[in-house]
Amino acid sequence: GAGVSQSPSNKVTEKGKDVELRCDPISGHTALYWYRQSLGQGLEFLIYFQGNSAPDKSGLPSDRFSAERTGGSVSTLTIQRTQQEDSAVYLCASSSKTVSYEQYFGPGTRLTVT
């Protein structure tokens, strides 16, 4: 079956611009997660959705970062006024939770801020 998909796969933007990253989870998965992976760092949790609600936003690094999920499916991560330190791979994962805790990851979006 189809896995988690993310778009775009690569994004280059200028400092100060806004960017939107999209995630399409596995069909039927109610839980959706965003993580960030920087060079030399482990995966860093950003935000968790259960349905359309975000009960855990504790990982968002600043108020420039926001995310939403609509229809219990697609999610968008928005970064406003991008900074060079935002350059990283942004990964989305989804989970059924009712079956198990395993999270299944998409291929990621590589964001480069110049």
Added chain:
Amino acid sequence: EDQVTQSPEALRLQEGESSSLNCSYTVSGLRGLFWYRQDPGKGPEFLFTLYSAGEEKEKERLKATLTKKESFLHITAPKPEDSATYLCAVFGQGGSEKLVFGKGTKLTVNP
């Protein structure tokens, strides 16, 4: 705060040379320990979930084990295609739904 430490950071093996990767963790109530494989330029690929001490799971040349403080990923007679970064993550009962990841072990298997 939940923490995961993986060792070694990098490991080079000859094809057929068995070894183990370590994942040490501290967590407030373990709900699950996960192993993932990550190839360059790709997202992590799920390998195993372990839920309680003493549990073991196997898949091809890989075997994961769990104690109350650490997990091991044993690789038996590895092949070059096993080369990847192996990530360990924990899911705790601390009120958050996030996975806490280690920094990974980069495995290289030479032919």
